[in-house]
Amino acid sequence: MRGRSGAGLVGCLLLGALLGGCATAPTTVPPAPEATWQAHRAAVAALQHWQARGRIAVRAGEEGWNAAFDWQQRGDSYLVRLRGPFGQGGVELRGDPRGVWLRRNGHPPVFATDPETLLVQQTGWRLPLSGLGAWLKGMPERGQDRELQWDSGGRLLRLQQRGWHIDYQGYGRIDGVDLPRKLKLKRDSLEVRLVIDRWQVS
Template sequence: MKLLRIRIFYLFSFVFVLVLTGCATKPQAPISLNASAHQAQLANIHQWSIKGRMAFKSTEDKFSANLNWVQNTQEYDVKFTTFIGTHLMSMRSTDEFAEMQIDDQYYVDANAETLIQRTTGWHIPLSHLPQWIKGQFTENATYRFDERGLLQSLSPHCTSCGEWQITFGQYQKINHVWLPHQLVLTNPLEHNTQIKIRIHTWQLL
């Protein structure tokens, strides 16, 4: 009987070790992407939405709110709300015009960036954010990829881009596409402006 109990003990110990081994999480293979192919993949994404948070800070003002952005090719809708969902500001931009609602007041302009700067005083590169949010670089820019082939930093060089410096992080795979979940934009020439975007959810439409 004693010998039988010893054998049963070792048998259960062996099975327990096998179960633990089977349940152990296998280490993930390191990411290695072709940077050019990944950028081409991003360029083909024209419809998407994000939910997250944006913080704006300059020497003259600061602002923080929940962000809801829906992109449909060249048109987009952006909404800012408080943490309890109270509407703060919304904007819709098309090829022809941009309109904004703040405190039940409506404003219209031909350009979204001009509109938001005129009404709030904030300089936000709205015309380029649809590309930058995806982690896609713009033409004639200085950029750096990390060891995985993902865009890490970007310095645009175009008349309409301004002197923005962008860093990207917290990439996650969404529908087989690696997309950033954190962006930090800085522009020392625009009142030391800094914009932080933290994306909680991505949806490719």
Template sequence: MSLPELSVRILVFTFALLWLSGCAYQAQEAPAGSWQAQKTTLTQLQQWQLSARLGIITPDERGSLSLFWRQDRDDYRMNLTNVVGKRVFDLTRRQGQIMLTDHEGQQHQATDARELVLRLTGWDLPVEQLSYWIKGLPGEQDQVEYDADGRPNTILAHGWKLRYLGYTRIDGLWLPSRLDLTHNDTTLRLAISQWELES
């Protein structure tokens, strides 16, 4: 059975994203200008990890997975598991080398993480951009709209539209708790349940 076929079966029988309404941090208000003041700190934050629910909606699939992400400067590990805790895939970047380990333990290498995930699963995930978008940090060329508290509300970049639906305060920083990403006919919904920051 191929990985795309397995992923369809995994997602078809998964609850239809009902967890998004309650499992993440609640949105909180921030003092005006507080996000702008922390922008430099966010840029310098290069070691962190999070746990989240990732909802994936395409014309053929609709379901949710558990996401673990650990960032260590330019390197990362992105692990996705299904509702019963079995690995869907494990994606790592170490010293510029990108490797994906599939559900059968087979390893696949490439120079482009997004292309590799798309080829093996059929899912369009902006892996490299997520490493800073998930912190609520726009790229230098991104189009950004801010909320009433000065935090990113909407980002348009690389054909993606991001909407930040909630923030929470972690170790003095305002970090996203919920965000939606759309690109063509793909929608991703992230509900972050835990952040861990390292100095």
């Protein structure tokens, strides 16, 4: 009898241990160490010539617009084309560290040193053009304060810079490098969503 009672006690203890193990909270994957982020960042930074094509949706309060975009980057120079918003046809911005030219159908080209101000003055649209070239690649803009968080693969998950909050919602692997496919930018009441349908890198 004592032997059976001892076995029963052992069984209860084992059952309790198993039940306790089942009740334990699942472990979470810790964030990647900074070295993983730095390795990914170096791979992305090496892409000096690239092109991203996709769709953009901008909402400010009750107003909003949608467009197709084509961003081409060659070192510090860029060419951005927006097609479709408000039925105004195409808008082209060609810039480098000295400034930016804006061209619209039926209008003479206009030059300015500040791309955001120029875009607002000429179209009424607000876009963070100064930082967007880096953010599209999943990188913080150089020389600007930032707060960032990366995922287990060392890719940017969240970024705060220039007063903007950027959430990265999807990546794709392009020529061995993970590049964003979908991101959301928010600042105050202004929200910008971008979907990148096609990447080309060289």
